[in-house]
Amino acid sequence: MDPVVTTAPPPSLEVTGLAYAYPDGHQALFGVDLSIARGERVALLGPNGAGKTTLVLHLNGILTAGAGSVTVAGLPVGKRHMAEIRRKVGIVFQDPDDQLFMPTVREDVAFGPAAAGVRGPELEARVLKALGQVGMAAYVDRPPHHLSFGQRRRVAVATVLAMEPEILVLDEPSSNLDPASRRELADILRSLDVTVLMVTHDLPYALELCPRALILSEGVIAADGPTAELLSDADLMSSHRLELPFGFDPKSVREKS
Numbered sequence: 001m002d003p004v005v006t007t008a009p010p011p012s013l014e015v016t017g018l019a020y021a022y023p024d025g026h027q028a029l030f031g032v033d034l035s036i037a038r039g040e041r042v043a044l045l046g047p048n049g050a051g052k053t054t055l056v057l058h059l060n061g062i063l064t065a066g067a068g069s070v071t072v073a074g075l076p077v078g079k080r081h082m083a084e085i086r087r088k089v090g091i092v093f094q095d096p097d098d099q100l101f102m103p104t105v106r107e108d109v110a111f112g113p114a115a116a117g118v119r120g121p122e123l124e125a126r127v128l129k130a131l132g133q134v135g136m137a138a139y140v141d142r143p144p145h146h147l148s149f150g151q152r153r154r155v156a157v158a159t160v161l162a163m164e165p166e167i168l169v170l171d172e173p174s175s176n177l178d179p180a181s182r183r184e185l186a187d188i189l190r191s192l193d194v195t196v197l198m199v200t201h202d203l204p205y206a207l208e209l210c211p212r213a214l215i216l217s218e219g220v221i222a223a224d225g226p227t228a229e230l231l232s233d234a235d236l237m238s239s240h241r242l243e244l245p246f247g248f249d250p251k252s253v254r255e256k257s
């Protein structure tokens with residue numbers, strides 16, 4: 001049981017002064033500061049090579065900060081709390097095949113919770129709930145490699161949901177999805193009661209799903225504000241190599257909550 005909380009919960013994610021250079025000396029992050037409150041859905045935008053994936057890899061300790069800090073629900077990301085951090089931060093990678101490696105969908109979705117000690121009927125219930133959330137419960141006994149790309153993406157989301165994460169981080173979730181699957185994934189993400197950080201080049205998708213957006217450019221946060229405002233700022237957009245689809249008017253879309 002959680003202790004009785006009398007103050008506001010800590011932010012789901014707090015990044016302070018995060019800088020990182022790859023071992024070959026290439027510096028990708030130059031002091032990133034951001035804070036995401038519990039329950040927010042935030043888009044992380046930025047051109048190719050801006051450092052988005054590098055930032056994501058710091059959120060659950062796959063990479064560790066050269067300088068600065070990352071905390072998840074008040075817990076510092078670092079060796080001491082790694083198992084708990086991995087449970088709290090659910091990352092859905094761009095390529096579902098990086099995430100699915102077991103003979104059946106059931107085993108893939110059960111893998112994380114089982115490693116965290118969940119067993120028996122509780123484990124099966126977690127698996128079926130997570131697959132139900134992404135509309136894939138009927139596929140529980142299928143081998144993941146027999147599924148279509150869009151189906152594998154949904155199962156990858158389920159593997160993360162089964163961990164009941166504090167924050168769901170998605171790297172390019174709409175890429176390679178057909179329009180119906182793209183919309184269905186948006187419906188799924190909106191229905192979840194979880195903090196979401198979504199890396200995307202799909203600006204209409206960001207606008208539809210995320211009330212707030214961050215622009216990461218050359219390894220720093222260059223803008224942070226309401227998604228519709230950022231996308232409507234033509235100078236800001238062009239100075240960070242961001243382009244809306246032809247004819248798309250960000251003011252014509254109202255995000256649904």
Ligand SMILES: Nc1ncnc2c1ncn2[C@@H]1O[C@H](COP(=O)(O)OP(=O)(O)OP(=O)(O)O)[C@@H](O)[C@H]1O
Pocket residue numbers: 022023024026027028046047048049050051052053054055
């Ligand atoms: N393993 C690595 N070693 C050295 N440099 C790297 C490595 N991975 C990425 N980089 C460099 O770090 C910078 C940031 O890369 P990153 O993959 O984080 O960008 P991104 O914003 O995710 O881009 P994209 O939109 O193309 O996915 C780039 O200049 C890239 O070349």
Ligand SMILES: [Mg+2]
Pocket residue numbers: 052053054
């Ligand atoms: Mg990337």
